[in-house]
Amino acid sequence: MDKEIQSIIGKDICTGQEGWPLGMPLTRSIGNGLWEVRSSIPNGIARVIFTVKNNEIVLLHGFIKKTQKLPLKELEIAKNRYKSLE
Template identity: 55%
Template sequence: MVHFQYENYSRSFFSSSSGQEPVREWLKSLTRDDRRSVGEDIKTVEIGWPIGMPLIRKMDTKLWEVRINLSDGRIARVIFTVADADMVLLHGFIKKSGKTPANDLKLAKTRRDNVLREQEGGKR
């Protein structure tokens, strides 16, 4: 029998060098119902990590996406990394095609690398 240890993760927003939090700003642009849907799914991940499909899909090393169904059949994605016990929300967007756009994935990877570099620098 395999036992899984679930941990509660805290959630934080990626912050740029200028202090902007792009995911928080994106969330504010959504309707109240859409924000609620995003928040509920992120909370599920915080409480039950690790989680797999269909809610979470691994995108790259230390990079996952939360797959969120919004009203009117729209689909949102929030890409995050995990640093220690912190779920860092890196990028959020409304998905318009079957595949995650390369520029969205590249942006999330750059932000992930910044977060992990800061984490390593803080441990020294």
């Protein structure tokens, strides 16, 4: 991942963290204690799935997607990491 994309995603994560709780269009609940940071990047859409535990944002999984739909494979990775926190 190039530096420009890393910078965009990093800034969006920081904005979400500093202004928590935020809503659309930057963050969105995807249910069961999971949220996503939504970043528009050149050539796609970046998502970082996170949860909030003990008033801390815990990043679980990040990926770049080409469609609007959340890929189930990516969601399962985040859910498994979320379960390991408990």
